[in-house]
Amino acid sequence: MRRQIRNSLIAFGITVALAGCSSQPTSSERITYENAIRPLIAQRCLDCHGDDAPTMEEFKKDKERYAKDKLGPRMDSYEALMVVVNGSDTGALMRRLDDGANTKDGKPGNMYKRLAKEEDLRAERLALFKRWVGSWNLKRAKDITNEERKAILAPRN
Secondary structure, eight states: OHHHHHHHHHHHHHHHHTTTSOSSOOTTSOOOIIIIIHHHHHHHTHHHHSTTSOOHHHHHHOHHHHHHTTOOSOOSSHHHHHHHHHSTTTTHHHHHHOOSTTSSSOOOOTTGGGGOSSHHHHHHHHHHHHHHHSSOOOOOTTTOOHHHHHTOOOOOO
16 A cells, blocks of 8 residues: 555656646657656556566566565666566567557557556557657567667667
């Protein structure tokens, strides 16, 4: 409960800080972690992936326990998020958020629905993540080529 309250306050603080700013960068604006992704993660993800969540290494050691506690791997910083974008678990973020358009079975990732309640907003937020990542690749770290890895942008600033 305290975790949810704290994470809600963090998300509220970011929302207040961004008041008066465009909630979505324009199509010509550069998408960065700081200007678009961090506020979205604070709003939609930190209840399960906040500062109470385990690192990816800890999560892998005891997935069942963390699943019972409704905690996924930590994503409350750029460095933690990059583990699932272009780090030891490259592509995990993309696989989890994908809408199914990039899969053989057309099935969306298990976190796609968490982007928003409304389908149009969900699609808009997915497009934002795709612009940020640059090369939306669902491959696992062991299967990705160096060229594909270099095509993942995900700028911080």
